[in-house]
Amino acid sequence: MGKYYKTTPWVIPELPQSLKNIFKKNGKKISIRKNQVISGNDETALFSNTEKLIYIDSGLLGQAYKTYCVNKPYAMSIVLPGRMVNYLHYLEIDNSGDIILALRKSDIFTMTKSQFDGITEKDLKDEMVRYCKKAVTSDFDAMCCMFTCDTPQRLAYFLKALAESFYDDISTMPLVEIPLKLSYAEMSYIMHTTIRTIERLLPKWRSMGYISTRRNSLIIYK
Amino acid sequence: MGKYYKTTPWVIPELPQSLKNIFKKNGKKISIRKNQVISGNDETALFSNTEKLIYIDSGLLGQAYKTYCVNKPYAMSIVLPGRMVNYLHYLEIDNSGDIILALRKSDIFTMTKSQFDGITEKDLKDEMVRYCKKAVTSDFDAMCCMFTCDTPQRLAYFLKALAESFYDDISTMPLVEIPLKLSYAEMSYIMHTTIRTIERLLPKWRSMGYISTRRNSLIIYK
Incomplete structure (x- = not known):
């Protein structure tokens, strides 16, 4: 990986501390039980994928892509504490095929994109965009690994x-x-x-x- | 696909006419012979991936992802006339693993990102961002298909x-x-x-x- 990939495929990078602080200070804290679908196109989901940015403070989340394959309906990557998901939504890229669920009992902080953008300065918004793009690159590398x-x-x-x-x-x-x-x-x-x-x-x-x-x-x- | 995917995987969408016009009016026209590497991390490439936006007017291009797999070093998607590539560069997402080559004799128009941004109004820049994001979604769907x-x-x-x-x-x-x-x-x-x-x-x-x-x-x- 050090040799081939600049990212850590399947495991998106950690959010910079400055951005973590924004979620911890202004986000809504929610405790999530294991196996609860938090976000995405699922009838048991708490939110849609375009509703909330989700910062995970403790526990473990899974980000599952719908594959439309009968035998293996999802392909999953894991989200460690200190990460933020729904980065595709932040970048305004269609992510309607994803589901975010709790793989362990987890604590999350949620904010809407407009809430986040409303209270942060330009340099932190730029930092957020950079973070989201790094997460996309990590996804690309994971998918590339998956089929090769x-x-x-x-x-x-x-x-x-x-x-x-x-x-x-x-x-x-x-x-x-x-x-x-x-x-x-x-x-x-x-x-x-x-x-x-x-x-x-x-x-x-x-x-x-x-x-x-x-x-x-x-x-x-x- | 109509059923499952909102995009056309492996085939990125067409550039809106307003953006095509910008390339045709202001871009540098280059005729490319078959098999020439146009852009990317290859010693025979004409440009690096962060140097030029490439609009294809006629012919056929291939966009090849390096897979780091000994037997099948590239995974390819095709680029029909009327499309623009190096959209990851326009979005400032790392695309150092890609190569763009001509699969047929092709005519392209090239511009740098700063040239494009310098001469276009905000609404057309927004249109360009929307186009590039749609191309990323098409890539995601293709990769998802590839491994599932x-x-x-x-x-x-x-x-x-x-x-x-x-x-x-x-x-x-x-x-x-x-x-x-x-x-x-x-x-x-x-x-x-x-x-x-x-x-x-x-x-x-x-x-x-x-x-x-x-x-x-x-x-x-x-």
């Missing part, structure tokens, strides 16, 4: 993207502990593959000494 | 996108003649599959009466 790499390659890229999302520079670290435990089912959604493929790959990598798992984390040996 | 559909589905979607790009409303047409002949190799790049797969599929569809081919066109029966 086989599942083991994709999974390796995804774990590297995760590692790079938690640490500034992993190049000198002999091992990286990712403080997040995803289920095999969640990984299969993110990789858009079957659970069986994940069940085959991860134990194999564990027995080969590439990874190990703890109660609440995953360790990657390099 | 099998090759026959992808190829059917692609032919439908082509048909919808040449005609305003194909819903009432018993057959659609696409005035463009793509080689099996070109189709394999666009579908990111092997030539063999295309060689297997298209003759089969022809014998089943779904399509027929003329010297310079492809006919789809519905």
